[in-house]
Amino acid sequence: MRVAEAWRVALDALRANRLRSILTMLGVVIGVGAVVALVAIGTGTKQQIEQQVEGLGSNLLIVVPGRLAAGSAPTVSTMTLDDLDAVGRVVGDRSRVAVTISSGETVRAGARSTFSSMQGVLETTPSVFVRRLDRGTYLTRTDVTTGRRVAVLGAGTARQLFGDRDPIGRQITISGVRFRVIGVFEQLGQSLGVDRDSEVHIPVTAAQRLLGTERIDGLAIRAPDRETIDALGAAVVATLTKRHPDTDFSAVTQEQILGVLGDILGVLTGVLAAIAGISLLVGGVGVSNIMLVSVRERTKEIGLRKAVGARPRDIGVQFLLEAVLLTTVGGVLGMALGISAALLVDRLSPVPAAITWWSLALAFGVSAAVGIIFGVVPAQRAGRLDPVVALRTE
């Protein structure tokens, strides 16, 4: 029997049992759809976070107290602004060094209030982290040295407090202390469900006074180039360790953060895909089951086909093609479902989704493979049927 003929026969058989074919396909449709949609969401999230980390700027080195190891206890920072000067000497350029002390604070403007991440920073922050202002100006060196009470708002905080009005020049209060708004950041969006626009930058000196502390939480350094970044990190850690013998310091590069995040999100995507894969497997078992029923139901037909000259192989191929047709058509429908679901999620929820060609190719390949794997047993059974017994069946 010719291959084209076998396809036609298989298609006719599926059409003859339209409802059953559709219901059988549904398992594969849902399985493939779930794989495509979940992989798209996992990939989209990963891409978004990688973009955000890369958006921090390249050659970034972050120094924090404590060890960056799983299970290590959080460390209270002992760093102060004096350390900044020492680190500045190691780096050789103070404009490449940023510091932060952060605290969650309620920020008010008139009758409105919002909870924001207050960051005590240096005037160097926009150049170290690559942040752009939507309007106004950023903190100046003088603001920092004099501890002036001026603030730059995140886009979210600005919207919460002032709506459509221009916040520049207006007063806000942070835990009861008045600040004047001098700038607003460009919008950043969300990351892993965290709103990154809900922040207020004030001079680090003002923040320390507000919190009644001398400490700073961490340092960020923009290295001049990629080659020297590790050496620079080691030098900074050595300097800090000399000044604080009782504290461990860790330096991480942006690439290390990307690597760790990438690993975590890769595992997450893998787990999602595996769960979806299980439903695809269940769909495959459904196909196998229906094909076995079909072989039993069509025993007489098989007997007749053999009597008029069908070889065991012809019958086997026919049933195998039916199974493959069920799963591949189901696979294509499932891809359409998965793509629609991913686009819908991307459009209607903050969760990003990115459809990748490899996930579509994989889903289609797997669904075809499922058809072959789960179609083989019924097909063999059909092919081996004894024509005498098959014809006698009523």
Place this chain on the structure above:
Amino acid sequence: MPFRFGAGRWGCRVTAAIVAADVTRTYQLDGVAVEALRGVSLTVAPSDYVAIVGTSGSGKSTLMHLLGGLDRPTSGTLLIGGRDVATLGPGEMARLRNETIGFVFQSFHLLARTTARDNVALPLVYRGVGRRERRARAAAMLDRVGLAHRLDHRPNQMSGGEQQRVAIARALVTGPSVLLADEPTGNLDTATGQSVLALLESLNADGVAVVLVTHDRDVAARARRQIVMRDGRIITTEGAAA
């Protein structure tokens, strides 16, 4: 054994369409050996017209399946179209059935939801004949059995007699040398049965050997030879070989 060589329809080959020599067939039924055939010898010559008669359980259906190449003997020699079935694999047996034998069944065995034309064309599918030619040959064969007006009807739209004619057309479409008919009139009323038999006889007159399995003495009486079976053996043979 009556092997005769001579000029048959295809030139020089064994003239006997089917030769069975001391054939036995034993089934295992729930671990019990059932001897369905206990040594049967039979030759079907080209354009033979044989009726195999016997009560149910006499082994006539088993013999029919063997003659048609659907089954293999437990012992003895069986030649179909000159080929020893013991030397053939399942695929070659299928090809042999396709080329040599046409089956007609009591319950027609037509594919439901399939038109008369496509039912008739089915054996040609397994011969690798193209769709256009299949349809043409099937139409011609349906015309031959008097159903030119039923090409696109499905089995459930036709009478029993018409369905059996479709089945006969299907059996003939590959140009077989032997037509094996298992109770072809069993599901038909007398008048319809007569016309189906008349059709088989006219085909036989055109040179196709017909082997008829029946328990109806009147039907059997129309054949040139009657073979009576009981308990897995041939007990009498009436009439002369063709």
